[in-house]
Amino acid sequence: MLRRRSCILSHHLSSSSASPIPFPFHRFLSVAASAVSPKPSFDVKEYLVATCGLTRAQALKASTKISHVKSPSNPDAVLAYLAGLGLSSADVGALVAKDPRFLCTSVDKTLTPNLVELTGLGLSHSQITCLLLLAPDCFRGKPIVSSLPYCLSLLGSYENLLRVIKHNSGILNSSLEKVVKPNVALLQECGLGDCDIAKLCIAKPRMLATNLERLQEMVACAEGLGVPRGSVMFRHALCAVASLSNEKITAQVDNLKNTFRWSDAEVRIAVSKLPLILSRSKDILQRRSEFLISEVGLEPAYIAYRPAMLSYSLEGRLRPRYYVLKFLKENGLLDHGRDYHTAVACTEKVFVEKFICPHKEAAPHLAEDYEAACRGEVPTRFRFA
Incomplete structure (x- = not known):
C-alpha cells in the first residue's frame, strides 16, 4: 500500500513544475486520504503491521498510544507524505514504532507548514529528513521551527544538533524563553562560554532541557565538591554530577576515601582535577588502586594530586x-x-x-x-x- 502511494506521489512530483520537495501537495494528499473509505471496524494493530511494517510486538505496544484512531484516513495521508519525502519502508516503520502518534498529525496544518518553514531556514531536504527520523515528535508541533535557529547557533553546527537530539530531543521541544535560555544564562554566569555549553549539551543532552532549579542544584553540587565556578574543570564537574543523585555522590566520595586511603582534603583535590572520577565503577577504581599503590608503590597523596592516571587503561x-x-x-x-x-x-x-x-x-x-x-x-x- 505504501509503495503504491509512493508511486502515485512520484508521478505527481514529476509532472509538477514546483520545487522537488513535496510540501506544496496538500490538495493531493487530502484527495488521497478521502479516497480511502474507512472500515466499519478499524483495527489499529493490523494496520500497523500490514501498512507500516511493524512486528506484532511493536504494533501491540504502539497501538496503545493511538487507540483512539478509528479510521485510516489521517494515517494514510501521513504515510503518503512520508513516501513523498523519499523515506523507505524500513524508515517509515522505525519512525512509527518510535512515535506512533506521528500518524495522527495533520499533514495540512502541521507537517507541510513545518517543512516549508524549515526549508526557508536553509535546511536541505536530507537534513530535514534526518531531523524527522531522529525526532519525529518535534514535527508534531511548531516548537521545532521556532527553536531550531537558536539551537543551531548555540550548538555551533547542524552535526552537533543531530548528536544532541539523537539521545534527547528535549532541547527542541522545550520552551526557549522559560527553559533553555534561562539554563544557558546560568551556565554563562558560571563562566562557561558558548563552546563549553555546546560540549556540555552534547555530552549531556538533557542538561538544557531540565528545569532551572535542577540545574542550580547541579551547580551547587559541583562547587561543593571543590570545583569552583570559572575553573577549567567546572564543565566536567557538571557533566559528572548531572546523572548522579546526592546519595550516589556521597557513596562515591566514601568509596574513593576507602579505596585510595584518601583524606577528605585529598578527595576534594582529586575530584577538582578529575571530576569524572565520580562516574568510575568500584571495580575499575579498586583495580587501579591495587596496582598503583600495592604494585607500583605510589603514595595515596601522589595519586590524589595526579588523578588523571586513574583515567588511563x-x-x-x-x-x-x-x-x-x-x-x-x-x-x-x-x-x-x-x-x-x-x-x-x-x-x-x-x-x-x-x-x-x-x-x-x-x-x-x-x-x-x-x-x-x-x-x-x-x-x-x-x-x-
Missing part, C-alpha cells in the same frame, strides 16, 4: 609502561628518580621516543616486549638478549 597503558620503567631502572638504563606519572601521561609516540628508542642497542628486545605487554601478553621478564 590499566592493561594498555599503566601496566606496560610500568614494566618498561622497572626494567630500565633495574638494569641501570634509567635514573631511579624518573617520575612514573611523567611516563604514563605522555603520548604513545613520546613514550616510545624517550623510553624505548634510546635503548635499542642495550636492550634490543625492549620494543618487542613492550608491544607484547600492551597486548596483554606480558613476558615473565623483559629481556636483554
Whole structure:
C-alpha cells in the first residue's frame, strides 16, 4: 500500500513544475486520504503491521498510544507524505514504532507548514529528513521551527544538533524563553562560554532541557565538591554530577576515601582535577588502586594530586609502561628518580621516543616486549638478549 502511494506521489512530483520537495501537495494528499473509505471496524494493530511494517510486538505496544484512531484516513495521508519525502519502508516503520502518534498529525496544518518553514531556514531536504527520523515528535508541533535557529547557533553546527537530539530531543521541544535560555544564562554566569555549553549539551543532552532549579542544584553540587565556578574543570564537574543523585555522590566520595586511603582534603583535590572520577565503577577504581599503590608503590597523596592516571587503561597503558620503567631502572638504563606519572601521561609516540628508542642497542628486545605487554601478553621478564 505504501509503495503504491509512493508511486502515485512520484508521478505527481514529476509532472509538477514546483520545487522537488513535496510540501506544496496538500490538495493531493487530502484527495488521497478521502479516497480511502474507512472500515466499519478499524483495527489499529493490523494496520500497523500490514501498512507500516511493524512486528506484532511493536504494533501491540504502539497501538496503545493511538487507540483512539478509528479510521485510516489521517494515517494514510501521513504515510503518503512520508513516501513523498523519499523515506523507505524500513524508515517509515522505525519512525512509527518510535512515535506512533506521528500518524495522527495533520499533514495540512502541521507537517507541510513545518517543512516549508524549515526549508526557508536553509535546511536541505536530507537534513530535514534526518531531523524527522531522529525526532519525529518535534514535527508534531511548531516548537521545532521556532527553536531550531537558536539551537543551531548555540550548538555551533547542524552535526552537533543531530548528536544532541539523537539521545534527547528535549532541547527542541522545550520552551526557549522559560527553559533553555534561562539554563544557558546560568551556565554563562558560571563562566562557561558558548563552546563549553555546546560540549556540555552534547555530552549531556538533557542538561538544557531540565528545569532551572535542577540545574542550580547541579551547580551547587559541583562547587561543593571543590570545583569552583570559572575553573577549567567546572564543565566536567557538571557533566559528572548531572546523572548522579546526592546519595550516589556521597557513596562515591566514601568509596574513593576507602579505596585510595584518601583524606577528605585529598578527595576534594582529586575530584577538582578529575571530576569524572565520580562516574568510575568500584571495580575499575579498586583495580587501579591495587596496582598503583600495592604494585607500583605510589603514595595515596601522589595519586590524589595526579588523578588523571586513574583515567588511563590499566592493561594498555599503566601496566606496560610500568614494566618498561622497572626494567630500565633495574638494569641501570634509567635514573631511579624518573617520575612514573611523567611516563604514563605522555603520548604513545613520546613514550616510545624517550623510553624505548634510546635503548635499542642495550636492550634490543625492549620494543618487542613492550608491544607484547600492551597486548596483554606480558613476558615473565623483559629481556636483554
